[in-house]
Amino acid sequence: ADYETILVEQRGGVTLVTLNRPQALNALNSQVLADLIAAFAAFDADPSQGCAVLTGSAKAFAAGADIKEMQSQGFADMYASNFFAGWEQVTRTRKPIIAAVAGYALGGGCEVAMMCDFILAADTAKFGQPEIKLAVSPGMGGSQRLTHAVGKAKAMEMVLTGRMMDAVEAERAGLVSRIIPAAELVEEAVKTAATIAAMAPLAVLANKEMVNAAFETGLAMGVQFERRLFHGLFGTADQSEGMAAFVEKRAGTWTGK
Numbered sequence: 001a002d003y004e005t006i007l008v009e010q011r012g013g014v015t016l017v018t019l020n021r022p023q024a025l026n027a028l029n030s031q032v033l034a035d036l037i038a039a040f041a042a043f044d045a046d047p048s049q050g051c052a053v054l055t056g057s058a059k060a061f062a063a064g065a066d067i068k069e070m071q072s073q074g075f076a077d078m079y080a081s082n083f084f085a086g087w088e089q090v091t092r093t094r095k096p097i098i099a100a101v102a103g104y105a106l107g108g109g110c111e112v113a114m115m116c117d118f119i120l121a122a123d124t125a126k127f128g129q130p131e132i133k134l135a136v137s138p139g140m141g142g143s144q145r146l147t148h149a150v151g152k153a154k155a156m157e158m159v160l161t162g163r164m165m166d167a168v169e170a171e172r173a174g175l176v177s178r179i180i181p182a183a184e185l186v187e188e189a190v191k192t193a194a195t196i197a198a199m200a201p202l203a204v205l206a207n208k209e210m211v212n213a214a215f216e217t218g219l220a221m222g223v224q225f226e227r228r229l230f231h232g233l234f235g236t237a238d239q240s241e242g243m244a245a246f247v248e249k250r251a252g253t254w255t256g257k
């Protein structure tokens, strides 16, 4: 497929999606949204693909929503078009997406990174929600996902001051799972994605779904949801194969059934 603002490449079972608007530090406009929705839908529908990586450039994962696209809009335009609502589509991707963040992940850039299933950060990564400096606020879930990720104290300070967090602080706060030297970021993210892509596909979907349930339910319902999905996996051929392979001391081979 042809995309205007992203590059999409398959590396084995891994789909590598690279934001590609270097002249605007990968600012996220409606074309980027349309391209990402199409790319992730194609990824989800392709049985040869097991995990995606979303990355940007060395300087910027994405420096935010496109300020120039929003500048002239008023309330009626924003409300009528339900501006930014389309980004929810990205979070409906059922297979995992890893964000590989180097450089700036600001505003919408930070928010899109947080829509992914986990974030691997280069040591150059900088995260922030600076919208307040433009007299607005996060609009793609940042006030909620950042608070879930790092807790109220840091989230509140970040959105109220617009200050950036570096990779070390982001890891300490639980926003990112690991820090990787910038030069190795994409390679390491693809390697991590390949590990996931090599797992039994239905188990991957179920594991992602149950961790995400932790953000939508109370503990008892969440544990119940987990147990039911776990029971469900015992209806798959891959479960029989996975456990037989363990007992027979060999590697399992998956059918996705």
Ligand code: HXC
Residues within 6 Å of the ligand: 023, 024, 025, 027, 028, 063, 064, 065, 066, 067, 068, 070, 104, 106, 107, 108, 109, 130, 131, 134, 136, 137, 138, 139, 140
């Ligand atoms: C549109 C952007 C942009 C953005 C950068 N550019 N960020 N264009 N939207 N969010 C453009 C610049 O205008 C410039 O274009 C080019 O990219 C290079 O940027 P510079 O500013 O020259 O680079 P630098 O001096 O290195 O500074 C990098 C930066 C700065 C610190 C990241 O660009 C910056 O502060 N950007 C805005 C960050 C921000 O506020 N993000 C939140 C956006 S609002 P030209 O044509 O001049 O070369 C948001 C949330 C939406 O995301 C929620 C509701 C609003």
